[in-house]
Amino acid sequence: MYLAQILRSSSIGQIPSWNRQLGITTLKKIFATVIDKCVTDFVEWAYSGTYNDEVRHHVRFWTQHVLSEYISVFIHATQHAAIDPISGDIQKYQQMALSRLWALRVNEMFDMILDWDQTVAGIDDLKTLISTPQARQFVAEKFTKALQTRLLHPAASTIEILQVYISTIRALRRLDPRGVLLSKVSGRVRQYLRERDDMIKVVVTGLLSDISLHPTQRTADTTDVLSELAWELHNGDPSSGKGNSNLDWNNMDWQPDPIDAAPETTSTRGHKHTDVIGSVMSLLESKDVFVRELQVTLAERLLRNKEDYDQETSVLEHLKIRFGDTALQACEVMLRDVLDSRRLDQTIRKDQGLDITGSMPAAGHEDEAEPALHAKILSRLFWPSLPGSTPAYGEEEKHFNPPLHILHQRERYEQGFEQLKQTRKITWNDHLGAVSLELSFADGRTYTDEVLPYQAGVIYAFNDDSDHDRHILPADRNDLAPQPVVSKSVSELSEELGLTPALVRSACLLFVSKRILTPTPGRTDTYSVLEYLHPTDAPITAAADATTHKQTAPVGSSSEQLDPDTAAAAAAAAQAQSERAAELAAAHAAKDAEQREKRAKMAVYQQFVTAMLTNQGAMPLPRIAMMLGMVVPGGFPYTNEELRDFLNGMVREGAIEVAGNNYKKAS
Structure with a gap:
């Protein structure tokens, strides 16, 4: 019936006339161009933004029962052949239509990865395409160009870039489990992320975020937190990032890696590239940088008034699997300090009668109760220097003066603590809490x-x-x-x-x-x-x-x-x-507080600089920075620009002099 409608079309009757006027060769070229445009337009109209498992089957059905009928009618009208296309020709037409579908999916790849949980079927459409090195290179180049244009620019936040990077790992892990395609597209993203100053803080905050919701259930209140990392940490497979996980000698379906696989993605190196947490952690310059940032963020969370710290405990247990117990020893001490402080606080308040006085009305105000003081006892050597832990005091004042009734409770609290811990003494940090x-x-x-x-x-x-x-x-x-x-x-x-x-x-x-x-x-x-x-x-x-x-x-x-x-x-x-x-x-x-703290710390380095210039003579700025990195315990934490500002300040004070590009001790 459908074929009869085609034969009754007015354009079909014109084919013999066109054949005589243009010639069979020219007519075939024109018809091939029209068919090619028709297939491209139909695929884009029918399947753009449509992702389900039936798309590929529908392409083959449409090619066999619609497209091939038009082609058969054209052959019949030009050559008077029977309208019975050869099955091999139908397969050729189907391959042509599928290639247009693949081109569409490659162009949509960035959008699919942004919402890859709902576009898994669209990603699966590309599995057949990436079977050759040339095809993988083509897909990698197109996707990398889309990343450069739409993501890797200053307007995109670090959280947005990391979210796309995590979705890319998940999607390409499904598309290419061996990680060859991922290794080709992730290099530029990884390089750009390393240039972001807040990358480490975003990663640490994401690991400690709430895991009650799956990443696909993000709300407006959680868009500023990389909660995908917390979900991956608690639900992912930590063994996937340890290497040698692909050496399964009992796997009868094992195949060698493709010839275009990078050395870091080979079977002997494991599948760390497809592990989300392992891949994100490999962005960091060193494990020590991550641990230091983790200590700062963890300290801020532990100092809040919370009923429990189960989430922080769970995160540390999962991270210990990846980093080992030794690297996170300070974090464990911090957590233990907070948990022990609760029991110690209850004991001290009971022994000193603070629970009673805390509920009594203050003098002169029978309707007002005196505030209750609760303290957290921290091990000074294991806790980082937090914003506010070094107070921004005035030039003459050295301590924040709390209200008198708080000072009285602190004195009694100190007495109770010294009775329990006779070899230790409390130093109050008034700016934290x-x-x-x-x-x-x-x-x-x-x-x-x-x-x-x-x-x-x-x-x-x-x-x-x-x-x-x-x-x-x-x-x-x-x-x-x-x-x-x-x-x-x-x-x-x-x-x-x-x-x-x-x-x-x-x-x-x-x-x-x-x-x-x-x-x-x-x-x-x-x-x-x-x-x-x-x-x-x-x-x-x-x-x-x-x-x-x-x-x-x-x-x-x-x-x-x-x-x-x-x-x-x-x-x-x-x-x-x-x-x-x-x-x-x-x-x-x-x-202002940060600048005061920085000036106080930089003043310590003035002695090092003066001693170096006295013993070694005049030095340029790069050599001074190198020497400070060698002699300062823990390394010199400031950049050359910050060091230049500090040295210029010493020049203004008359402590040192500058001659050309060298600094020397003042004569």
Whole structure:
């Protein structure tokens, strides 16, 4: 029936006329071009973005029952031959259609790998294609070009690049289990990832992420974490990355590696290239770099208030299989410190009666309970230097000053610890930890959050008992307005608490964004408690104060002048601006602390530099860096540019001199 419709087509009747006008040779060339374009257009229209196991069967069916019929009719009309195509010709037509399908899948390869769990059938379409070295090279070149254009550029984050790299390993492991194709396409990605400064941190954070969800069930809250690594670590096969796993002498289906296989992908070297964790770990310059970053990230997680540390324990157990017990010994000590601290904390608090005093009301405030102090005892030699563990103290102050009742509890805590551990002594690190904060205001508002110790110290400094009796509600509750009670300046808080002004200002702006504090009108860098807040009041705008430290007057209620929608929009904009100001201030404080810490560490190296220039004479910068790397215990951790800035600082101070490209001791 279908053939009869073709024969009744008006174009079929024109074939003899075209044959006489153009000649059989020209007509065949034109027809072949039309058929080729028809097959290409049909494959792209029918199978683009369609991935299932029936695609290849449908291609063969369409070739045999549709395409071949057109070709047979053309042969009949030109040569008057029987309309009965030879089976060998049908196979040739099917191979032509499949080649168009393969070309389509190669062009779609990047998109398929991005979502490879849903496109497995499309990846399987390429299995027959990569049977020869030439075909594997073609696929590798096309995919590498797509990677270079669509992924390996500064706009793509390290997490996105690693996600594509992991999906590439999974997809190509299914497409080519021997890893030949993967070895051809992964080189450029691996080289580019090694150039990313945050690559190690992203990998470590991903290994310690939540594994409750499969990578295909990612949500908006988990897109900034490489959770695929955690899933692979707990569900992958660690033996696949240990090498020699392919030497199964009882495997009767064993075949030698292809001739285009790279040396690192041969059977004698194992299948480490197809192991996701092993392949990602091989990106690191050394195991020590990974372990150091793991210690820092693990320390940050262990210092949080958590009910259990089962996830961290599980990650360490899996990593010990790959790296061994010795490499992760410090991490195990850190975990054991935190677990032992819970039992030790309970014992000390019970012996010193802190559980009783912690629940008693504070003096003068029968309705308020004294805060409870809980400590984690850390082994100093096994824990890394964390951001904040070296406080950004002022020039004269050397310690953060907590509230008095916290100091009293610390003294009793120290006594209890020294009774249990007579050969050890506690050194408090006031900038690490967390404080559960609960604030109550005169207008009935409450605020609960978990903040850093110095932030809690700043807001606690506004708790002035002398102003307690002034917290009287206005007679008209409908006419509430911000009525600041306690005011303190940044310089006063810095001197009182022993913190740098940058840290104090960042804490104040944080509480301004939470509508707890407000800038005091007419006074620069001064903040007040916002005891009364009308529900329609917009948050205080502190962006100008964050950048120029100028005073910003509080924004009063505008509900009488503006309609509710306009007032809500203004409040939302002011809130966003205030939160942004708090973030900028926190970033400035963190950078200031980092610079102070770096200067303190670099000062130690000044002695090494002076001694070298005294003993060895004038030296250029590269030689000084090399010598420091040899004499400094643990190696010199800074780049040549940072060392140049440090040496120029010594030149300005008159400690050394510069002559041409050489530095020498000052005469």
